[in-house]
Amino acid sequence: MVKTSKLLSLVLATTLLLSLAACGGNAKTKENTGSANSGSTNATEKPAEKVEDKKVTITFQNIYPDPTDPKNQIMKKLVDQYHTDHPNITIELDSLNTDQQKLKLKTQAASKEVPDITIVNPAAQMKPFVDAKLFAPLNDMLDQNGLKATFQEGLLDFYSFDGNTYALPDGNNIAVVYYNKELFEQAGVKVPTTYEEMLEVVKTLKSKGITPISIGEKDSWTGSFLFMNMLLRTNGGPGFLQDVVDKKKTFEDPAFTEAVDAFQSLVAAGAFQEGATSFDYNAGENLFKTGKSAMYFMGTWATGGIETSSVNGKVGVFKFPTINGKGDPNEFMLAPGSAFAISADSEHLQETKDFLNYFMLNFPKEAFEAKGAVGVGQIVDGDFAAAGYSDMAMEVLGLFKEVKGGDLAFDNTMNPGTAQIHLNSIQNLFVQKIDSAEVGKEHQAAYEDNNK
Amino acid sequence: MNVLKVSRFTIVAFILPCTLIYFGIVFVPILVSLYSGLLEWNGIGQSSFVGLENFRNLFFQDPVFWPSVRRTLMFAVFSMAEIPLALMVAIFLRRYIRKPNFLVSSYFMPVILSVVIIGQLWKTIYNPAAMGGMLNQILETVGLESWTRSWLTEPKVAMFALYFVALWQYLGYHTLIQFTGISNIPAEIYEAARIDGAEGFKADRYITFPMIIPIFKISIVLAFIGSLQAFDMVMVMTGGGPAHATDVISTHMYNMSFLSMKYGYGSSIAAVLVVVCLIATVIINFIFNKLEKRFS
Numbered sequence: 001m002v003k004t005s006k007l008l009s010l011v012l013a014t015t016l017l018l019s020l021a022a023c024g025g026n027a028k029t030k031e032n033t034g035s036a037n038s039g040s041t042n043a044t045e046k047p048a049e050k051v052e053d054k055k056v057t058i059t060f061q062n063i064y065p066d067p068t069d070p071k072n073q074i075m076k077k078l079v080d081q082y083h084t085d086h087p088n089i090t091i092e093l094d095s096l097n098t099d100q101q102k103l104k105l106k107t108q109a110a111s112k113e114v115p116d117i118t119i120v121n122p123a124a125q126m127k128p129f130v131d132a133k134l135f136a137p138l139n140d141m142l143d144q145n146g147l148k149a150t151f152q153e154g155l156l157d158f159y160s161f162d163g164n165t166y167a168l169p170d171g172n173n174i175a176v177v178y179y180n181k182e183l184f185e186q187a188g189v190k191v192p193t194t195y196e197e198m199l200e201v202v203k204t205l206k207s208k209g210i211t212p213i214s215i216g217e218k219d220s221w222t223g224s225f226l227f228m229n230m231l232l233r234t235n236g237g238p239g240f241l242q243d244v245v246d247k248k249k250t251f252e253d254p255a256f257t258e259a260v261d262a263f264q265s266l267v268a269a270g271a272f273q274e275g276a277t278s279f280d281y282n283a284g285e286n287l288f289k290t291g292k293s294a295m296y297f298m299g300t301w302a303t304g305g306i307e308t309s310s311v312n313g314k315v316g317v318f319k320f321p322t323i324n325g326k327g328d329p330n331e332f333m334l335a336p337g338s339a340f341a342i343s344a345d346s347e348h349l350q351e352t353k354d355f356l357n358y359f360m361l362n363f364p365k366e367a368f369e370a371k372g373a374v375g376v377g378q379i380v381d382g383d384f385a386a387a388g389y390s391d392m393a394m395e396v397l398g399l400f401k402e403v404k405g406g407d408l409a410f411d412n413t414m415n416p417g418t419a420q421i422h423l424n425s426i427q428n429l430f431v432q433k434i435d436s437a438e439v440g441k442e443h444q445a446a447y448e449d450n451n452k
Numbered sequence: 453m454n455v456l457k458v459s460r461f462t463i464v465a466f467i468l469p470c471t472l473i474y475f476g477i478v479f480v481p482i483l484v485s486l487y488s489g490l491l492e493w494n495g496i497g498q499s500s501f502v503g504l505e506n507f508r509n510l511f512f513q514d515p516v517f518w519p520s521v522r523r524t525l526m527f528a529v530f531s532m533a534e535i536p537l538a539l540m541v542a543i544f545l546r547r548y549i550r551k552p553n554f555l556v557s558s559y560f561m562p563v564i565l566s567v568v569i570i571g572q573l574w575k576t577i578y579n580p581a582a583m584g585g586m587l588n589q590i591l592e593t594v595g596l597e598s599w600t601r602s603w604l605t606e607p608k609v610a611m612f613a614l615y616f617v618a619l620w621q622y623l624g625y626h627t628l629i630q631f632t633g634i635s636n637i638p639a640e641i642y643e644a645a646r647i648d649g650a651e652g653f654k655a656d657r658y659i660t661f662p663m664i665i666p667i668f669k670i671s672i673v674l675a676f677i678g679s680l681q682a683f684d685m686v687m688v689m690t691g692g693g694p695a696h697a698t699d700v701i702s703t704h705m706y707n708m709s710f711l712s713m714k715y716g717y718g719s720s721i722a723a724v725l726v727v728v729c730l731i732a733t734v735i736i737n738f739i740f741n742k743l744e745k746r747f748s
């Protein structure tokens with residue numbers, strides 16, 4: 001008994017000691033950051049001496065957790081290089097998958113603890129953060145080393161509010177239909193150029209026992225992305241949602257209901273795999289990547305993943321066809337990528353800007369070498385074919401040259417409240433037939449309700 | 453208090469840390485959340501005070517809320533209905549199996565598995581036959597093609613498919629609790645009863661049931677509160693879809709707070725959930741107090 005109590009007191013004492021030590025440690029770090037802060041104020045007066053000995057830690061929240069992803073490798077390489085060049089700077093990576101990152105950022109934003117560098121989505125999705133003044137404007141940094149000129153023209157507009165650019169995108173993609181040439185041959189069908197042909201293709205594939213289109217509709221944006229492409233056609237061009245915002249049109253407009261009807265005819269033809277609404281994004285994509293479905297509608301960011309899958313070499317791409325003769329196939333769903341933003345409250349604002357400047361300047365070159373440059377939002381110098389990019393990648397790059405404008409995804413244009421109702425409404429079309437006028441009404445009510 | 457010969461100061465000194473922590477991590481967040489339920493706030497920027505507006509919308513205008521409440525309560529009813537079954541399993545284990553520990557641990561297995569694993573497992577079981585779904589394949593082999601469904605994506609059956617998984621997972625949990633309860637009933641009582649001629653079901657009726665009531669109550673409360681908070685499994689398996697068909701209160705709250713970015717509105721749903729939990733606990737306690745009085 002005596003022994004046990006001695007042991008116990010020992011354990012307790014150790015815990016106490018540890019917690020004391022922990023407290024002490026904390027206090028020290030606080031002091032350090034404090035002096036670092038005063039350092040930065042001094043730095044403006046005497047920059048040269050102070051900068052060198054100052055230890056700086058930058059938190060870099062990102063969505064590249066997968067070590068096999070070229071972007072993860074590029075990021076690590078650039079960070080390592082930066083560490084070697086700037087021994088006083090430590091970049092801490094906080095790598096999360098997309099959904100986790102979104103949630104974490106929202107939680108951090110609520111308590112105003114945004115990491116130095118974080119990831120946001122363009123336009124409407126980043127607006128609440130910008131409105132809350134959480135991000136630092138990057139205009140001055142874009143002018144350094146000619147960074148601004150490396151971005152494709154007009155791309156930065158999606159990340160700019162009132163003349164200030166708040167985030168720098170890692171990509172710029174368009175939506176295409178990937179198709180499995182082997183399965184198309186088996187069923188004896190050709191690439192459709194109109195929507196009516198596409199329905200025929202779907203029916204033929206289905207009758208041959210091949211899943212025509214796979215989709216990961218549990219993540220409801222996938223279906224919405226496809227639907228919005230249909231709306232882009234039935235509306236005869238881009239800008240439907242903008243017209244709704246400008247009160248020139250409502251969701252009860254014929255263009256919208258026609259798109260709903262077109263979408264339902266696709267569902268009714270059995271285009272999607274059974275139980276599509278329980279497949280998440282990856283599971284849906286995997287059906288295509290393992291040759292179990294003939295078509296896959298997705299942003300061109302999927303190119304890299306398909307290249308490393310078992311169907312590589314058998315895959316081609318085509319533009320989404322016209323519907324009832326309406327629309328221009330050269331107008332695409334545009335998907336300006338997720339983008340790097342810098343916290344306005346960053347303790348090391350200047351250092352963080354310098355690092356991001358370096359990162360973005362070198363990003364396209366590294367991406368090109370890592371064969372991940374399809375859909376990069378910056379101008380890439382280099383001969384893709386000579387560098388060994390696949391035929392499919394070349395085809396995708398060819399489509400990029402034909403882009404004549406298009407629309408953004410629904411949730412990049414409308415506020416989150418409206419977007420959620422839209423996403424659920426489209427998901428519902430997968431499981432039951434609904435009058436298209438009803439769908440339009442539901443959208444209009446949701447829009448008005450969320451924009452009071 | 454003087455009986456203990458401990459000064460008040462000492463009592464306070466020892467109770468205070470725990471009380472403070474408890475208040476800090478339980479009551480304060482609940483109060484904060486109640487307060488945010490009165491705001492119109494996207495969770496990031498400026499908030500504005502709107503009084504009871506959120507609650508008014510919630511009760512009278514939200515087309516998703518009441519169905520999700522109904523599904524949550526159904527969830528609770530099913531989980532509570534499962535407990536007599538668990539009790540029966542426990543009684544049989546005690547009576548007919550010589551070394552029941554191994555079986556009890558096996559039944560307990562699903563509880564220690566992560567919900568994500570269980571979700572993925574059952575998703576595969578529920579898949580359409582063409583995608584290797586076990587349940588549908590079995591139905592086909594035994595000639596019940598007409599019974600095959602895509603279990604998780606048909607709005608009418610999806611929720612029942614989810615209830616079933618939860619029941620499957622927690623049967624072992626409640627069996628363990630009941631089993632422990634039965635094991636704690638002194639064997640002498642049963643021996644005495646046998647002398648008086650009470651065996652088998654009769655012994656259960658007059659000894660096991662009355663003596664197990666407190667344990668039974670624990671199970672019921674746990675099952676009830678657990679199903680009110682059901683979230684992870686629904687999220688993994690259907691995400692509340694297709695089109696809200698499997699939304700429960702907590703997933704609705706999540707969708708509103710984080711996806712629709714209506715943090716204030718989400719908080720008002722959370723407040724309702726807390727109140728429902730409290731009321732239910734009080735009711736359950738009341739019923740069981742009556743029961744215990746009747747039997748003792």
